[in-house]
Amino acid sequence: MWIQLVQAKNTSISGKYIRAEAGDWIDVGKQTALMWIADGSAQIPEALDFTHISGELSGIATDDRELLTKRTSQFQDVKIEEMTKPTLIWDRTAWIDSALELRPELLPIGFGMLDTWQIAVPLYDYKVLAYHYGEEGEREKTKQVVRDLRCLMYDTRLVFARNDTECNQVFDLWNKEGGGMLAFLRAIYTVKPFILALPSTWTLGRPKRD
Amino acid sequence: MTKAIVWVVYGDKAAEACKRSRESVSFWNSDPQQVVTQDIGAVSNKIASRHSKTTLLKRTEADSLLYLDADTLIRQAIDVGFEILADGWDVVMVPSSNQEQDIFWHIAEIERNQTMHELGYAPLQLQCGVMFIARNARTVKFFDAWHDEWMRYCDEDQAAFLRALKRVPLRVWLLGYPWNGGAIIEHRFGACRES
Numbered sequence: 001m002w003i004q005l006v007q008a009k010n011t012s013i014s015g016k017y018i019r020a021e022a023g024d025w026i027d028v029g030k031q032t033a034l035m036w037i038a039d040g041s042a043q044i045p046e047a048l049d050f051t052h053i054s055g056e057l058s059g060i061a062t063d064d065r066e067l068l069t070k071r072t073s074q075f076q077d078v079k080i081e082e083m084t085k086p087t088l089i090w091d092r093t094a095w096i097d098s099a100l101e102l103r104p105e106l107l108p109i110g111f112g113m114l115d116t117w118q119i120a121v122p123l124y125d126y127k128v129l130a131y132h133y134g135e136e137g138e139r140e141k142t143k144q145v146v147r148d149l150r151c152l153m154y155d156t157r158l159v160f161a162r163n164d165t166e167c168n169q170v171f172d173l174w175n176k177e178g179g180g181m182l183a184f185l186r187a188i189y190t191v192k193p194f195i196l197a198l199p200s201t202w203t204l205g206r207p208k209r210d
Numbered sequence: 211m212t213k214a215i216v217w218v219v220y221g222d223k224a225a226e227a228c229k230r231s232r233e234s235v236s237f238w239n240s241d242p243q244q245v246v247t248q249d250i251g252a253v254s255n256k257i258a259s260r261h262s263k264t265t266l267l268k269r270t271e272a273d274s275l276l277y278l279d280a281d282t283l284i285r286q287a288i289d290v291g292f293e294i295l296a297d298g299w300d301v302v303m304v305p306s307s308n309q310e311q312d313i314f315w316h317i318a319e320i321e322r323n324q325t326m327h328e329l330g331y332a333p334l335q336l337q338c339g340v341m342f343i344a345r346n347a348r349t350v351k352f353f354d355a356w357h358d359e360w361m362r363y364c365d366e367d368q369a370a371f372l373r374a375l376k377r378v379p380l381r382v383w384l385l386g387y388p389w390n391g392g393a394i395i396e397h398r399f400g401a402c403r404e405s
Contacts, residue, residue, distance in 0.1 A: 031326045038332035039310050109331050116379055123334065126305060129386040147297070148290045150394070152305070152384045192298050194379045199309055199334050 002026070003033045007041040039201045043105035057091040058111055064098035071102050078107075085175045086156075088163040097157035106202055110160040118193040119161045119170065121154040122202035124181060128153065134182045145186040153181045154188070154195075155203045166193040213241045213292055214272035217280050218262045220247065220255035224402040228280035235284045241292075244270060256403075260367050264357040266343070267350055279339035281401035286394045291342040291385075300349050300380040302342035304390035306335040306368070317369045321362075325369040333372050336382075339397060340390040352378040 008021045011028065020026050028036075036042035059079030062068040068080055079090070086095045092114050096102060113120040130142055131149035143149050156174075161167040169191045170184075177183035188195060215235050219228045225247075232243055246269045252258035262269060266277060274295045276288065294302050308315055313335045314322040326332065343349060355377045359370035375382075391397040 029323070031323045034326050034332045035311060035313070112330065116376055123305070123384070126307070126309065126387065129388075131386075147293055148385070150386045150388045152386050189297070189383070192381050194381060196379075197305070197334050197382075197384055199332065201310055 001028065001030050001033045001044070003028060003036060003042040003044050005036075005042050009036075009041065037105060038199055040103055040204055043103075058093070059090045060094045060096055060107075061087050061089050062096045062098050067098040068096060068102070072104055085179065086159065086171055088161055088168055088171055091163050093161055093163060095156075095159040095161070100157040100203060102158075103202070103204070110158075110198075110202075113196055113198075114160055114162050117196040118164060118167055119159065119188075120196040120198055121156065121159050121184075122198040123200045124153040124155040125200055126152070130182060130185060134180070138180075138182050142182045142186055146189045151185070152197070153185055154197070155200065156181055156184045158203055166191050211274060211296065212272040213274045213276075214270060215239065215241055215243045215276045215278060216246060216266065216270055216272075217244075217278055218246045218259050218266070219280055220252075220258040220262075221402070224255065224259070224280040227398075227402050231278055231280055231282050231284070234282075235278070235288075238284050238287050239289065241276075242272070244272075246270070257364055260360055260364070261357075263338075264353065264360045264367055264370070267345060267353045273345050275341075275343045275345070277341045277343060278395075279397065279402070281398040282340060282390075283396040283398070284394070285396055288394065291389075294383050295342050295344040298381065299383040300344050300346065300352075302383045302385060304337050304340060304385050304387060306337040307387065307391060309335055314369055317366050318363065321365060321369055325373055328373055329376060335368060336371060337390050338368055338371050339399075340395055348378065348380060352380055 002025055005020050005022050005024050005026065008019065010017065010019050033042065037044060059081065060068065061081050061083045063083065065080050065082035072078060081089055092111050094107060094110060110120055129150050130153050133153060139149060170187045170193055173187035173190060174184050177186055217228045217231060219225050228245060235243065246262045250258055250261055252261055274292050276291060291302050313332060314325065352374055355374035356371055359373040360367050388394045
């Protein structure tokens with residue numbers, strides 16, 4: 001499948017080794033394409049077409065519409081609403097923290113996951129446990145809910161969710177508990193939605209603003 | 211609510227490792243133990259073990275299970291995994307340490323490619339060697355799907371697990387690395403593999 005490289009790659013095409021530069025379009029196997037899209041080193045042309053998430057039923061909620069609009073300036077049709085806190089507005093909403101350096105090519109994939117799952121969220125970091133994170137008081141509060149802090153956390157800068165009863169409960173609890181990753185963990189544990197954990201490459205492990 | 215710790219064991223190496231694994235569990239936990247090892251007429255121990263693992267709910271009776279690979283050793287208390295199941299989660303497990311470029315490294319290319327094609331994205335790989343499992347209608351249906359998916363290639367079980375999860379989503383609680391390959395459950399990955 002055809003992909004556009006975001007980073008230069010040394011690769012083999014039809015048995016011939018080539019160096020492809022950032023911005024080049026190359027035709028590679030689907031597995032390679034999905035790997036490179038997942039790790040942020042490539043994007044797919046169809047992902048740049050946002051028409052399938054620009055209808056009435058889906059959109060982006062964010063804390064800074066102006067900033068996020070700039071980051072998605074090439075996609076004029078996608079609805080973006082500014083909210084003071086994570087909110088489910090459409091049937092399918094992507095909550096995006098404006099501090100996140102968004103990878104727009106992943107948005108259609110994330111919305112598509114809601115065909116199967118109620119919520120899809122990247123993991124924060126495979127090596128950072130709830131045990132390692134936040135203030136002692138909140139950790140203790142979290143342990144009372146999730147029972148064991150040696151568990152993984154979700155990077156709540158990017159949350160895809162359906163607008164259904166359980167997801168609204170999650171968002172209500174998350175906001176009520178003050179936001180942040182430990183609060184999200186408590187909300188998820190309490191409500192128990194069908195949640196899909198995405199690889200942490202979806203948010204590229206950039207510095208968190210939690 | 212009945213509980214059990216379960217291993218699937220085929221072959222001498224696995225049997226020897228399982229003995230050590232069971233001893234390590236006994237130090238920390240008094241729940242019943244069960245070793246699935248019945249002859250299913252498979253052509254290899256690997257095929258037999260994956261076949262039995264993906265039909266585990268048919269081979270056990272407990273309401274809550276902890277499935278352990280034979281090459282695991284318990285180093286701390288594990289009861290909290292069962293408590294998380296009792297709270298309403300279907301499965302409690304840990305992501306694989308092989309992610310991104312290493313995803314599905316042990317899966318044959320044809321199955322790897324087909325899995326990526328069917329999922330439509332590069333997924334989070336889950337490690338199926340340590341799993342707390344609640345028996346309910348959803349997980350029974352999931353295991354049927356897992357076995358179906360495994361039967362397509364009759365090889366490793368992890369890619370089949372993710373394809374099955376797309377067919378039958380579960381409530382999955384993710385623990386961290388101490389629970390599979392760390393301080394709580396040591397995992398000597400590959401120690402039972404036969405050359």
